[in-house]
Amino acid sequence: MPFHTLLPTVPPSLKPLVLILAAVMGGLAGVLINYLADVLPGSRRLSRPVCRACSQPFSLKGYLFAFRCPNCSAKPSVRSLLVLVGAVVCSLLLRVFPLFGLGYWASLPVLVFLGVILVIDIEHRLVLFETSLFGIALFLVYGILLHGLRVTLLGALAGFLIMFAFYLLGVVFVKVVGRMRSKQINEVAFGFGDVMAGIFLGLLVGWPGIAGAIVLAVLIFGAFSLVLLAGLVLSKRYRAFASAQPFTPFLILGVVIIFYML
16 A cells, blocks of 8 residues: 555645644754765764864754864855755655655654765765665565555566676776876776666665666766866866766656655
């Protein structure tokens, strides 16, 4: 049974209050995303956040309410503000347009988890093994409730196989180009974190949804890369293999599109 059918219908008179609540929940989600994106790449566990400028730990009050570091007076990063605003906007949109088969409250954990994956991958070009394991456990539950066990596991298997094939092709491509240029190339088109993302996102959308999500991700990634490449060439800032972009954010976008196409 879809999650949204378990929730009571909201009377029209309460809709303004519902939207206010959604905005507040979005703000809380944004704070949580920022916190996890701040601490997990360094410590791989829940820990005290530290200032990016001076590496001194924040107090809980200072992290949540002080808008500059008490030690060096550094201001919050632009990313922190963008995530906070983006989370509020996404929360309001989910209140009006929840993910297919999910109600608003069931969509919130998906928003927070995918937000953390998105921010960390964009900033660090990294999909953490620890967050991937959590995502597998979380989306296994979501997938079974949405699609049943068979479709959910087939989605995970397909996501793994397709992304692992991309990973191997990327490794071979980099080695061939490196030999042609007689130098070692450290950048790879697809990392193993992308393979892990294929697994937990495959659990979420099932089969054949994950195949459609990957096709959409590749198309959008290709179009974005072409535009970026043109901009770098025109601005004379292009360097071969120095402008590689993370793929998992596009994979997440593909999954979201698939949800709204269902």
